[in-house]
Amino acid sequence: xxxxxxxxxxxxxxxxxxxxxxxxxxxxxxxxxxxxxxxxxxxxxxxxxxxxxxxxxxxxxxxxxxxxxxxxxxxxxxxxxxxxxxxxxxxxxxxxxxxxxxxxxxxxxxxxxxxxxxxxxxxxxxxxxxxxxxxxxxxxxxxxxxxxxxxxxxxxxxxxxxxxxxxxxxxxxxxxxxxxxxxxxxxxxxxxxxxxxxxxxxxxxxxxxxxxxxxxxxxxxxxxxxxxxxxxxxxxxxxxxxxxxxxxxxxx
Numbered sequence: 001x002x003x004x005x006x007x008x009x010x011x012x013x014x015x016x017x018x019x020x021x022x023x024x025x026x027x028x029x030x031x032x033x034x035x036x037x038x039x040x041x042x043x044x045x046x047x048x049x050x051x052x053x054x055x056x057x058x059x060x061x062x063x064x065x066x067x068x069x070x071x072x073x074x075x076x077x078x079x080x081x082x083x084x085x086x087x088x089x090x091x092x093x094x095x096x097x098x099x100x101x102x103x104x105x106x107x108x109x110x111x112x113x114x115x116x117x118x119x120x121x122x123x124x125x126x127x128x129x130x131x132x133x134x135x136x137x138x139x140x141x142x143x144x145x146x147x148x149x150x151x152x153x154x155x156x157x158x159x160x161x162x163x164x165x166x167x168x169x170x171x172x173x174x175x176x177x178x179x180x181x182x183x184x185x186x187x188x189x190x191x192x193x194x195x196x197x198x199x200x201x202x203x204x205x206x207x208x209x210x211x212x213x214x215x216x217x218x219x220x221x222x223x224x225x226x227x228x229x230x231x232x233x234x235x236x237x238x239x240x241x242x243x244x245x246x247x248x249x250x251x252x
Contacts, residue, residue, distance in 0.1 A: 028196035037202030037226030114146035121155030
């Protein structure tokens, strides 16, 4: 598995040296990432904010491909939160258009890497054209099995939890029959294991309403690297850090 991943890096490169330190038998099954810092990256470069989103999309493409080659089974990317609608209308429109364009032009990323796409979040709140393309991409990739990528779009974890509670109540499930398994089946992430590792870029030390229920026992990794600069070497460093920890799941 790692041999395949190594093939894309030149001998002696920093990425290759980091990759050789990773234990392929102790990889996280599910990695979740809060992709933060596009706007600050653009400001540092003297560019408009939208240029940061474009660079961030390139980072997401690279990390998705690297994760698939490494052997990660599930990757969840916090792409657009339910709070992001508060941003300037022009910026929001750019993000929606960029998402649609990427779905049109990057289908080979899913096909070539045998990746299944799943959207988590309130699809009904997204523009109709984008929603249609998202559902088409989900359907076209439904038979892929190497890795599942969850794109969190118009997503908020508190809203997800409320949605799950309402669905359970609407189903008439008796209170005494509601357990963790029942609750998990009503979340957007139903069928996915909980994240082993949550990465947040840009130096912010908070969760920001992302997978609040699912990350109860996840390992958290914070880096000051802004998302557009978070590439393969940074991802490998996060995996190496994760593998150096002792997971206790609440046990002393």
